[in-house]
Amino acid sequence: MGFEVAAEAYGRFMGRFSEPLAATFVDFAGIGSGRRVLDVGCGPGALTAELIRRLGATERGDRPGGRWAVAGIDPSEAFVAASRVRFPGVDIRLGSAEDLPYGSDSFDCALAQLVVHFMADPVAGLREMARVTRPGGTVAACVWDHAGGRGPLSPFWRAVRDLDPGARDESQLAGARQGELGELLTVAGLGDVACAELTVTTRFAGFDEWWEPYTFGVGPAGDYVRGLDPERREALRDRCASAFGGREPFDVTAVAWAAAGRV
Known part of the structure; x- marks a missing residue:
């Protein structure tokens, strides 16, 4: 899957949605000052940056040098x-x-x-998140509503299915359906699980600004575009453009499922 890409490519592809999402996600998770937080799957740092903005990079205390207030981990070397x-x-x-x-x-x-939704074993990943979190602490996650057609990539995948009905989109990924993310946290052993919808809106100056990041090879959508021959890629581009009706600028609103539980 295409996540060994330049951070700039990911930022242009998803950062315009993930950065504002980070603020609403941290609010939902109830992250207050004085907390020590791990950002799992930190990527180029959209959520990490929001956590550092609120908590600082290190705790201030009586330990020499303090401890990290924010830490991050990701499987992508880039x-x-x-x-x-x-x-x-x-x-x-x-x-x-x-x-x-x-x-x-x-x-x-x-x-x-x-x-x-990109973890090899979501329940195992959430259990590990619970293991490294103190009793009474919070484990929280959010995933775009791919199954409900309200994610930021939904216009793209609708156009794909118009041209290629058998194409595999992201709607079947773990946590992408209503209630599923909360169920995964419960199976992983978290208690007092609460769920919510988080909404962000991003403005694009024009269609080319929206389309170009899909050609960078980021994630399943980028993999799909890279696998097309030039004629089919152009047909997909035209289908996507028609969905926006030539409007410039235009907004894309995206909804994510969120769930949080107690260790």
């Missing part, structure tokens, strides 16, 4: 390298959600923004 440059000195590690390299009860909260 994203880890970019986050280390973006957040110098912050503890950013290479690794997977299913095998977190931290001791038990290391954090007050563990968050996963737009990650659970």
